[in-house]
Amino acid sequence: MFAGRIIGRVVCSEKVQALEGKKLLLLQPLTWDKKEDGDPLVALDAVGAGSGEFVFFVKAREAAVAFKEVPPVDATILGIIDGVEFNGKYTDGK
Amino acid sequence: MQFAKVIGTVVCTRKDEKLEGRKLLLVQPVNIKYEPSGNPLVAVDAVQAGTGELVLLCSGSSARQTKLTESRPCDAVIMAIVDTVERDGTVTFDKSQGS
Numbered sequence: 325m326f327a328g329r330i331i332g333r334v335v336c337s338e339k340v341q342a343l344e345g346k347k348l349l350l351l352q353p354l355t356w357d358k359k360e361d362g363d364p365l366v367a368l369d370a371v372g373a374g375s376g377e378f379v380f381f382v383k384a385r386e387a388a389v390a391f392k393e394v395p396p397v398d399a400t401i402l403g404i405i406d407g408v409e410f411n412g413k414y415t416d417g418k
Numbered sequence: 419m420q421f422a423k424v425i426g427t428v429v430c431t432r433k434d435e436k437l438e439g440r441k442l443l444l445v446q447p448v449n450i451k452y453e454p455s456g457n458p459l460v461a462v463d464a465v466q467a468g469t470g471e472l473v474l475l476c477s478g479s480s481a482r483q484t485k486l487t488e489s490r491p492c493d494a495v496i497m498a499i500v501d502t503v504e505r506d507g508t509v510t511f512d513k514s515q516g517s
Contacts, residue, residue: 339498
């Protein structure tokens with residue numbers, strides 16, 4: 325699982341049925357010391373994350389398992405991070 | 419998922435029988451600034467997308483999770499057509515405005 329920050333939202337009215345009622349978010353992958361790590365991607369939200377939040381997400385087929393309908397998604401946001409201890413240093417989720 | 423722009427269709431008379439009846443589109447992955455990123459690829463269309471539209475592309479084995487692609491040899495599926503994208507509070511793409 326990887327760290328990221330929610331930077332926006334994607335709205336799609338035409339989508340596969342399994343995605344109805346679900347939230348697509350724009351996500352900037354980050355390293356664990358919160359530096360940008362690669363291009364932003366779109367991820368499905370499983371936890372009610374909002375703009376600006378520090379989150380962790382899963383990529384590939386496992387992303388679909390987070391939902392009962394097993395939708396066609398390759399990235400899912402699984403948790404909102406309150407704080408991380410990384411290299412002996414604690415930082416909060418901001 | 420990745421943003422991509424539909425740039426064409428691919429027609430194949432002879433193909434794996436599990437792909438029969440599936441619409442194949444040529445898509446160009448784009449980055450967050452909607453500039454081409456990497457090489458175009460072929461994806462199965464699950465949402466009746468058309469040329470020029472900005473779509474969401476799901477790749478890898480997750481692409482088999484639609485009714486159209488379940489248990490079929492497919493590693494990329496178009497699973498949504500993008501209406502709007504909002505980034506840092508600004509709308510960066512709006513289909514109705516054509517940009």
